[in-house]
Amino acid sequence: MTAYIGLHEQYALVPPQTFVERFTQRWTEEFDMPASEPLRKLWRTMANTYQQSIMSTAQGQPSRWRVLQPPTGSGKTMGAVVYSGLQAEHNASAAPCAKPVGIMIVARLKAQADEVVSDINAYVGRQVAVADHTDHRATRERLWASDVVVITHAAYTSAKKTLSGFSAGRWHDLTHWRGGRRLLTIVDEALANVVEHSQLKLDELSRTIGHITQEMRLSHPTEVKALEILRESMLSHAAANDRFGVGTALAWEAGSSPAIADLTALRADMRNLRYDKINGKDDENERQRLAQRFDKTLASAEALLDQYAFMTLQGVQHSLNSSALTVPLELPGPVVLDATAGVDLMYDLMEDRADIIPTPKGVRDYSNVTLHVARTERIGKSAMEELAGPRFAALQADISSRLSPERKVLFCVHKNVEHLVPTHADLGVAEAQAAHWGAVDGTNAFKDFDTAVIFGLPFRDHVWGTGVFFALQGVQCDDWHDNPTWKQHENVRELLQRRHLAASIIQAVGRVRLRKVIDEQGRCASTDVFIVLPKGERGTEILEYIRQELPNVSVQSWAFEPDGPKVRVKLSGLPQERLVTFMSNRNPGRTSMSVIGREFGLKPQQRKDLQKVLRDENHPTTLALRTAGVIYGSEGKGRGAKSFLMKSAA
Incomplete structure (x- = not known):
């Protein structure tokens, strides 16, 4: 701490008390929400954590992830906006001897990145922040001049990776500016979404190789040879797995792949092939569809040759798999804002590389939220698609009998059945909207809705759990696949699954009005959440995680059977x-x-x-x-x- 005292004079740091005062003003006056003492304590914790991370980076200390877990509706993203704006103001007004502090913010979606930039610039009253992503690539000059740069995970990935390794130039442009190295990175995203998974199916690789023309083979002999070596290696591993009855086995460790190649030029040429005419058609849409499909296969092949890989058999399909963190542990001064950190096992898997910052008690009280819980078998993607018709009819009949006409209802479902969600006319309510898993996190579009319905859960397969564990704990031996233990946990893959489901549910229900504070006790307006959980121990444990993250939530049994007697309902045609x-x-x-x-x-x-x-x-x-x-x-x-x-x- 003594070393930090001098840094206060060397850098244009934002005093935590200043942040709390300015944020309280914005919270109460602009957004008309009460600021309780626990909330102000949380905001001070946020400011202290940002400052500690800045000073640690300035001293050149090893990068440690600081994890803040502000509850839904406590100003997580808004706080990052205000802090960044204040930092830009302090950079401009600080004494000449004080060094300015640059910030990088990592958001999940391009729209979210643009919104954060707009909010920061509006708060300061001038342009101090810039977005950098595929729809808006910032110039080197803008990056150099901007106090704050906001990127997406995809933007980070494209900056970090080339097909043969690391793009040092682009990453340097993002992490450095006129004030030197940026000292704080705010990751406004659940860590569950920063592990990148690569999968290559044997049949798909064979199909892609089969579409490489003779001319391309002559132009790109090294790349084609690498793909053929990869295919032979996959065939060999698949045969060995079949012979010994092994479902999953390590193919190679990082740096030991059978070939290395930069596929940039080959991928560019293959994207221009007239696949439609090869198949006897003249259809530009078909050409683009196949070009994207084969390019995705080549991208996966590239990643797998550059990383470790394990072979697995699912059904009759052999595939090669790998995983890696898309955001590195060595980010400058990383602070994660994750409302579901309390149930996310990933922070435990990071072990001594992450510090979870305690959240003050009493920030939120969800006693005005009623969680209606039903139980059933088979609520994953395949079952929900297979049984969609009768299940949605049963849901419509049940929900419509429980809701009054003024209600606003958000349904969270699987993507392929989203079109079957009942309309407001079907339900007899004021408004009904649907969102699907993978596109609901972080959105504020439903903040005034009083009802959420979670129907179908986003299960992951065992390959996902293996990939997450390997990305954070390193590659394990083949015996681990049959006995996936870690510390006191007998099955860490199943634990990852349960924690993932709980975190996803909490994120989804946090989109409706339970996120908005209405009084000094941190309560929200009356809100109903209807959810169907798995039967048995898995569902019981998931429910306990939800209770943990929504203090004082009221839980009631919901007498709903998705697979009960067939129900006939009247639909409003085809809107x-x-x-x-x-x-x-x-x-x-x-x-x-x-x-x-x-x-x-x-x-x-x-x-x-x-x-x-x-x-x-x-x-x-x-x-x-x-x-x-x-x-x-x-x-x-x-x-x-x-x-x-x-x-x-x-």
């Missing part, structure tokens, strides 16, 4: 939103009208009426589909005519 959602979530390519008819249960006349709408280029449905990259088309005439919707590749 525009349902079809647009369905097509937005589809992969690029054709979707025949017969598929759409079956999916939505359309009668012949309803299907004809829909086609009439789709032929009208100015109809709202047609315009909305076009925005999603979808157009209506038909081939042939008379009884043999075929109609379809075509979605272009992004």
Whole structure:
């Protein structure tokens, strides 16, 4: 601490008390929310943690991750905005001898990065922050001049990696500015999303190699040879696994792959191939779809040759897998803002590389939240798709009987069934919206909704758990796959699964109005959450994690059976939103009208009426589909005519 005293004079540091005062003012006056004493203690903890991280980095100490776990609705992102703005102000007004402090913020999505930049610049009243991502690549000059740079995980990945290693120049531009090295990195994201998984299926690699033309083989002999060596290695490992009845086994450790190659040029050439004509078609959308598919395969091959890899068998499909942290542990002054840190096992797996900062008690009180819990078997993606029709009918019948007309309802479901979510007209409520797993974290779009329905859970397969564990704890021996223990935990893969599900649920329910504080006790307005959990020990443990993270939440049994007697419900036809959602979530390519008819249960006349709408280029449905990259088309005439919707590749 003595060493820190001198640093206060050397750097333009934001006094914690100043942050608390300015943030309290913004919280109460601009956002009209009460600031309790526990909240102010939390904000002081945030400011102290940021300052400690800055001073530690300035002293050149080894990078340690400081993890703040502010509860949902306690000013996590808003606090990062205010602190960054204050830091820019102090940089401008500090004495000439004081060094300015640069900040980097890592957000999950491009839209979130842009919003943070806009908020910081608006708060300061001038441009002090800049975003850097694929839609808005900042110039070196802007990065050099900006007090704050906001990036996404994808932007970090593209800066960190080339196909043969590390892009030192771009990463240097992000982490350095006119004040020298940036001293603080705020990761506004759950750590669960910063492990990058790579998977390469044997059949897909063979298919991709088969599309390499003879001309490309002559132009890129080294790259093609590396891919063929990789394929032979996969065949060998697959045969050995089959022979000895091994489901998962290490193929190689990092640095010991059978080949190394920079596939940049080959990938560029293959992206331009006319795959559609090879398959006897003349279809640009089909060409783009296949180009993306094969490029993804080559990208996975590249990553696997550059990292460790393990071979696994799922069903009849052999695949090669690997994982790595997309955000390195050596970030300058990393501080993570994660409302679900209390249940996320990843911080435990980081061991002495992470410090979880205690959160003051009494910040939030969720006694006005009622959690309605039902139990059932099979609520993962496959089961929800297989049983979607009768399950959503049963859900609609049950929920509509429980909700009053003024309610606003958010459904969180799997992507492939999102279009089956009941509409507000189906339920008889003021508003009903849907979001799917993977696209719900962090959004504020539903902050005024009073009801959340969680229907279907985002289970991960055992390969994911293995990848997470290896990324943080290092590669394990083959025996570990059959006996995945760690410390006192008998099955760390299953524990990762349960913690992941709990964290995902907490993130999802945190999108509705329970996030907004209404009184000095940290309570929210009355909110209902309906959720279907797994039967047995897994569901019980997940519920305990939810109770832990939502203090004083009221839990009630929900007498709902998704697979009970069949229920008939009245649907509001085929509204525009349902079809647009369905097509937005589809992969690029054709979707025949017969598929759409079956999916939505359309009668012949309803299907004809829909086609009439789709032929009208100015109809709202047609315009909305076009925005999603979808157009209506038909081939042939008379009884043999075929109609379809075509979605272009992004």
